[in-house]
Amino acid sequence: MRLLVLGGTAWLGRAVAEAARDAGDSVVCLARGESGDAAEGVQLVRGDRRDPASYDLLPGEFDAAVDVSRQPGHVRSAAAALEPRCSHFIFVSTGNVYADPSALRKTVDAPLLEPLAGDVMATMADYGPAKVACEQVVADAFGSSRLLIARSGLIGGPGDWSGRTTYWPSRFAAPSHPDGRVLVPDAPNLMTQVIDVRDLGFWLVDSARQHRAGTVNATGDSIPFEEHIALTREITGHRGSLVRAAPDWLDRHGVRTWSGPTSLPLWLRQPDYSGFNDLDNTTARAHGLVSRPLAETLLDGLRAPPAQPVAGLTDDEERSLLDAWDAQKATRG
Structure with a gap:
């Protein structure tokens, strides 16, 4: 070809x-x-x-x-x-x-x-x-x-310049806080959906060779955000606790959604964005789109993170937020 x-x-x-x-x-x-x-x-x-x-x-x-x-x-x-x-x-x-x-x-x-x-x-x-x-x-x-x-949908794997799929593996592999705690959004029922760049690239080439036509959602499978976090902790060996912060608390402290500086990647507003990462990929699957395990995508991305991450919290930002969380608990306690 x-x-x-x-x-x-x-x-x-x-x-x-x-x-x-x-x-x-x-x-x-x-x-x-x-x-x-x-x-x-x-x-x-x-x-x-x-x-x-x-x-x-x-x-x-x-x-x-x-x-x-x-x-x-x-x-x-x-x-x-x-x-x-x-x-x-x-x-x-x-x-x-x-x-x-x-x-x-x-x-x-x-x-x-x-x-x-x-x-x-x-x-x-x-x-x-x-x-x-x-x-x-x-x-x-x-x-x-x-x-x-x-x-x-969201593309992940080695070379993810956005840092959206590499932030959580990097964070759980190297927590900013000495006790290993990690700040995560409290986002029940929020879905995530990642396709590995290598799998998408391979399928696009195969589709060109086969002259496939039509319109499809070329995405990975959707899973709850909490499962995504649990899988990431498992593959990185994280043993610290999770600090689950409510969206309004994160808003008050200037944390952004989805991507970019001072953000918690993959987090989206609910219910307004509940289906953003929940596209039906049935047709693409029927046309041969195959995804490697998400764990492999996340691990390979961790091995080749962006040189200058453009998404997530810096270590100093996360520690500052965890200090604010502790101060709030002490005041209420």
Whole structure:
């Protein structure tokens, strides 16, 4: 197979390129190269997708292309340039496209957000609408028989630059407090859902080879947040206690949800976001998507954490919060 990866030097795109290369495919990546060089054995064509002429640099035609972009303008120019030159197209979208994050077990038929009106996603607040717009662009260009839209959930494993799936293994492996206590949100019934980047990359390549079409939720299996925490403690050997803080207490102390600095990753508001990580992946499973055990994903991520984590609490922040918790208990006691 002759595969084009739009991007391909960063995390998921690189995993796709490596999976195709390992399968013996001929792989070309179109990227600026600012995230690094392409993987060994993969051809890198340096081009800026803001310039439609970049597609003229690509050699020949392709059996399939994979695009992970969030910018509707980039996807629009790619679709126009590649529709005559590419037999099949895979667009990696996101579960953020769904309009109701509280709904459980969402299928691909669930209502979507309104698409972004312009070609440029300026902030992450527009991520979901931008991806909806991208989906519409590729659907108009390639039709139903030549297009797979894969709505991914949270991606984890080695190289998770966001730190969302590496924070808890790192924290339980090295608690900030001398007595081993770890601060966790009290989040009963909240679901988590992680797909390993290597498994998703392998499946996207296989889907390109098989010319799979349609729209699927390409996610791991959903499990309760408390099970995720319990599994992480088990694999890291954590023996300290858990300090379960209520959402309103965390709010008062400036702790953020989901990701970013001063956050408790994977934590989301309930009930507003109860179904954010509970997408129905039945169709993707039927089409061959296989996930390795979550424990393996978490352990491998722990072995290769981001150099500068962008999610979670620092040691000093967690210790300060635990001190505040202790002070509150002493006052009430």
